[in-house]
Amino acid sequence: MSFSATSWGFKPMRILPPSKITDGYEPSPPELNTEKGVLDIGSSSECDLIEESKLVAETLILRCTLRPIPYLNQDIKVRLISEGNPLEDVLLYDKGSLTYGYEREFEHSMVQGIALDYTGKGRGVQGGEAFVFEGADLKEGCIRCANPLYVKPFSVESQSYAERSTSLPSRQILISPPGVLNARILRGFGGYYKEGIKLEDIQQVYYSLTSVENKTRVRLFSSTVLHEQHTPAPQGGRDFNKQILFHPSPERHHYLSLSGALAEGFCSLLVEYEGSVTKFTSTFGEPIVGHPNLIDVYFKPI
Amino acid sequence: MNLHLNWNAFSDSTALFEVEISQEEGAFAKAKLLIDALAPLPKIGTEGILYIDANEILFKGVLESTPHKIVGHFAEIVLIAKPVDFLNQLNDIQKELRVHPFWDPLYIRPEKLNHVEERQDVRAASLYCDRRTGKLSLSDWFNGNQVIDMNGNFFEDSLQIKTIGKPLKACSLQVHAHWIQRQGGIANLSPAIRRAFPHYKVNTYTKDALQDKWPETGKRIGRSGVWIIKSKLRAVNPPSSLYPKYSPQLPLEDAKGLIKQHRLRRHWFKPTLWVCWQAHQKRKETITFTLNHNSYQGEGDHKQLEFRLQNINPDPKSYPWQPATMYRVGDKICQGSSYYRCHTAHTSSMTFDEKNWTFKKKFHTPIGSPARASFFLNDRGYKAFEHALERARVELIKSTRTLEISFEASWEDLKSITTDSSVRLKDPRLPKGEIKGKVVKYALLAKGETGELFGRVTLLCSKAQESIQKKATKPKPVYVLETYCEETYQVQENHLSQTPTGLQYYRYDDQTPPSIGQGNLLTGLELINGPLEQEADMRNHRTPSHLKKAMARKPTRLRLHFNDYRTKECIEHVIQCDVVGV
Numbered sequence A: 001m002s003f004s005a006t007s008w009g010f011k012p013m014r015i016l017p018p019s020k021i022t023d024g025y026e027p028s029p030p031e032l033n034t035e036k037g038v039l040d041i042g043s044s045s046e047c048d049l050i051e052e053s054k055l056v057a058e059t060l061i062l063r064c065t066l067r068p069i070p071y072l073n074q075d076i077k078v079r080l081i082s083e084g085n086p087l088e089d090v091l092l093y094d095k096g097s098l099t100y101g102y103e104r105e106f107e108h109s110m111v112q113g114i115a116l117d118y119t120g121k122g123r124g125v126q127g128g129e130a131f132v133f134e135g136a137d138l139k140e141g142c143i144r145c146a147n148p149l150y151v152k153p154f155s156v157e158s159q160s161y162a163e164r165s166t167s168l169p170s171r172q173i174l175i176s177p178p179g180v181l182n183a184r185i186l187r188g189f190g191g192y193y194k195e196g197i198k199l200e201d202i203q204q205v206y207y208s209l210t211s212v213e214n215k216t217r218v219r220l221f222s223s224t225v226l227h228e229q230h231t232p233a234p235q236g237g238r239d240f241n242k243q244i245l246f247h248p249s250p251e252r253h254h255y256l257s258l259s260g261a262l263a264e265g266f267c268s269l270l271v272e273y274e275g276s277v278t279k280f281t282s283t284f285g286e287p288i289v290g291h292p293n294l295i296d297v298y299f300k301p302i
Numbered sequence B: 001m002n003l004h005l006n007w008n009a010f011s012d013s014t015a016l017f018e019v020e021i022s023q024e025e026g027a028f029a030k031a032k033l034l035i036d037a038l039a040p041l042p043k044i045g046t047e048g049i050l051y052i053d054a055n056e057i058l059f060k061g062v063l064e065s066t067p068h069k070i071v072g073h074f075a076e077i078v079l080i081a082k083p084v085d086f087l088n089q090l091n092d093i094q095k096e097l098r099v100h101p102f103w104d105p106l107y108i109r110p111e112k113l114n115h116v117e118e119r120q121d122v123r124a125a126s127l128y129c130d131r132r133t134g135k136l137s138l139s140d141w142f143n144g145n146q147v148i149d150m151n152g153n154f155f156e157d158s159l160q161i162k163t164i165g166k167p168l169k170a171c172s173l174q175v176h177a178h179w180i181q182r183q184g185g186i187a188n189l190s191p192a193i194r195r196a197f198p199h200y201k202v203n204t205y206t207k208d209a210l211q212d213k214w215p216e217t218g219k220r221i222g223r224s225g226v227w228i229i230k231s232k233l234r235a236v237n238p239p240s241s242l243y244p245k246y247s248p249q250l251p252l253e254d255a256k257g258l259i260k261q262h263r264l265r266r267h268w269f270k271p272t273l274w275v276c277w278q279a280h281q282k283r284k285e286t287i288t289f290t291l292n293h294n295s296y297q298g299e300g301d302h303k304q305l306e307f308r309l310q311n312i313n314p315d316p317k318s319y320p321w322q323p324a325t326m327y328r329v330g331d332k333i334c335q336g337s338s339y340y341r342c343h344t345a346h347t348s349s350m351t352f353d354e355k356n357w358t359f360k361k362k363f364h365t366p367i368g369s370p371a372r373a374s375f376f377l378n379d380r381g382y383k384a385f386e387h388a389l390e391r392a393r394v395e396l397i398k399s400t401r402t403l404e405i406s407f408e409a410s411w412e413d414l415k416s417i418t419t420d421s422s423v424r425l426k427d428p429r430l431p432k433g434e435i436k437g438k439v440v441k442y443a444l445l446a447k448g449e450t451g452e453l454f455g456r457v458t459l460l461c462s463k464a465q466e467s468i469q470k471k472a473t474k475p476k477p478v479y480v481l482e483t484y485c486e487e488t489y490q491v492q493e494n495h496l497s498q499t500p501t502g503l504q505y506y507r508y509d510d511q512t513p514p515s516i517g518q519g520n521l522l523t524g525l526e527l528i529n530g531p532l533e534q535e536a537d538m539r540n541h542r543t544p545s546h547l548k549k550a551m552a553r554k555p556t557r558l559r560l561h562f563n564d565y566r567t568k569e570c571i572e573h574v575i576q577c578d579v580v581g582v
Helices: A005-009 A223-228 A258-263 B086-097 B190-196 B207-211 B379-399 B531-538 B544-552
Strands: A038-041 A049-051 A059-070 A077-082 A111-126 A129-134 A142-144 A150-153 A161-167 A173-176 A183-191 A204-212 A215-222 A237-239 A242-246 A268-273 A276-288 A291-301 B003-007 B016-024 B030-036 B047-052 B056-063 B069-071 B074-080 B125-129 B136-140 B146-151 B160-163 B170-188 B202-204 B226-236 B250-253 B259-264 B267-292 B302-308 B332-335 B338-342 B357-362 B403-410 B421-426 B434-447 B452-461 B496-498 B504-506 B522-528 B557-562 B571-577
Touching: A049 B544, A059 A268, A077 A204, A077 A215, A111 A291, A173 A183, A183 A215, A204 A223, A215 A223, A258 A276, A268 A291, B003 B016, B016 B047, B030 B056, B086 B136, B170 B379, B190 B267, B190 B522, B190 B557, B202 B207, B202 B531, B207 B226, B207 B267, B250 B544, B259 B544, B267 B379, B302 B379, B332 B357, B403 B434, B421 B452, B531 B544
Parallel strands: A077 A161, A183 A242, B146 B421, B170 B302, B267 B571
Antiparallel strands: A038 B557, A049 B259, A059 A111, A059 A291, A111 A129, A111 A150, A111 A183, A142 A268, A161 A173, A183 A204, A204 A215, A237 A242, A268 A276, A276 A291, B003 B047, B016 B030, B016 B434, B030 B074, B047 B056, B056 B074, B069 B074, B125 B136, B160 B403, B170 B267, B202 B267, B226 B267, B250 B259, B332 B338, B338 B357, B403 B452, B421 B434, B434 B452, B496 B504, B522 B557
């Protein structure tokens, strides 16, 4: 036996098998994003439409102190010139110059104004609900007002005054100024105020000139009396045989009482809210029981 | 000369009548022996040593099997020169072989990565196991460790010269990387929404328009990859008069025809809107190059090879951490390049808070960040490319061994030959009369019957030796001026790099891939019928009912446009790399 020629070609035993090229990695499809992202936020919706008058308080009530402002110009003199003869002049604001016919206290009638000072406390009503507030900040908005909140003015004599009375051949008497016949001329003297009185009694007092024993005398008239005798300011009227005339004709805020002026809205304030300004005017003044110099002033928006 | 076989198991040697020792490149040596059929044989696997004379070892191997055949008084047995510690040696050598650029795990299936009995590296060398010592080593395809100078000492008529194939002129490679690119993030859109409105606050005259449709947390915005993670629209009362609560005055007629001032309520809100987005995109990146064999231009074929890498973005089982998500104890997530395990049940906030998590371990993926749009442009990608270059180089080198020379010579001259030997021959029939070749196959034969003792050898030779070409170019910065930024950030043209084996190639940093979802998450924000438009319109109506109807038709709306994260079927990117030839 011997090895055949095929021995040259016998199958060798490889140290390691031949390496093969292996398949690589093929990922499975990923989670797909198939859309472009658009986020829509919004839907049909109603709006809140509000009447502006309902945006702010329906009523504001401001607590105020009453502060009389006395008239200090005591040197004003008045004189009556009767039939061309000047009578002796007198100081208008002197008790000695008065004559009969005036029931009120002279010393409480020389007020040129009543100031209403806001105490910083108030109440209000909005949407039917009451609320209280302090200072200027309200539930909605804030108050813009002057200090004092309001001064109720009264007409006063600001300079010396002379009145001429001349009998005419027709037996009529010419009063000048203003140049009228058979008339009593009433001029503003000042306001009447006394602590604790009713608000409607805080009112204008007038005077007229007369002669007593060749001297000029001052006669005072309260608004109440003039009203009772149907000769109220500003139109006046006839009292017995004389015409009652106001000269100069008084302005409305002068001849109204404090309660009248408040009722007529002479006192006002502004409420600023969201860039808009609402005007509130006074409607009523209410004294506070036990506090003679305090009142509540009621305001309504206009 | 006396040949005898000693078994480890027996004290007496076994008489031999014929011996044939043979080996091929990359294979174990074999000894086919003719012995007395009655001679005792040890167990299969027993080591036997073939001696020349007293103590010169010719072969050491293990008994492969029972006798292959028995004819008359003789039996044929085979020993294989596989050492008993083969696996240990292989393990040691594989550790040395599996290094860059000769080895890249991305070219190997993951389940085979730890296989020691698989050649995974790419070199111009074969594994060699010495038949006498059993030592495992690498043997270069062109230069054996031992050079045998035969000159003309071979049997003259045995010389055979054969050309086998042609050397490759070039090898082109395409390497593909497939992966799923994962991008994502969170964004707070509240500031952008506020900026869209006058006064930089959300406000409108139609309150419910926004409030009713404000998106709920968790809502997905279609299949866009965007969803809401935090959302709220809270009505507020602005403290300052700069933010009006009402419209300007509107004079409107009531039923009686009276003009009354009205106003529309203006509603103010504080918006909260956080969104999360995620985009998964299948990507395929291919790097392609051609390695020319400049010594063989005009000859041979142009080989094309194609590889597909393993997963460069592994870790499909872990979940990235997400904001505004409920986590239970034991949940596992990955955040950054770390794994965590939840130790306290919680709902995550907008940012990752490590206090609820136990750090488990770091992980690295070839792609690095899963958000990357390119693999081959990063350092790991360059390594994978350099490995591909080695593969091409080896293909070219292997193809150059085209000259096969066989010869026979005396036993004495060839008894030390192995497949780790190179042989130098001289003969006028050889090209240029002389050649040096690497032994790829040999057999040593001793025939007792005839007394013949000779060897038969096959060599493979290449006509030209490998020479790596070198170029020298000056790189030109193209990203910014030379001194403007650190070198790491610079992109250069004509920038030559070199593999550890000396192959040169031009860097391809400028061949960037198309990206997805570039830019801001929010690409547009439309305010439709904003409060100013509504104000302009509300002045045109005379009655409250007309105004209300008009406003109902003009509700404030917001439209947010997000970046386009739509998944494309696959984004492909091809990188062409220029390589200096060999």
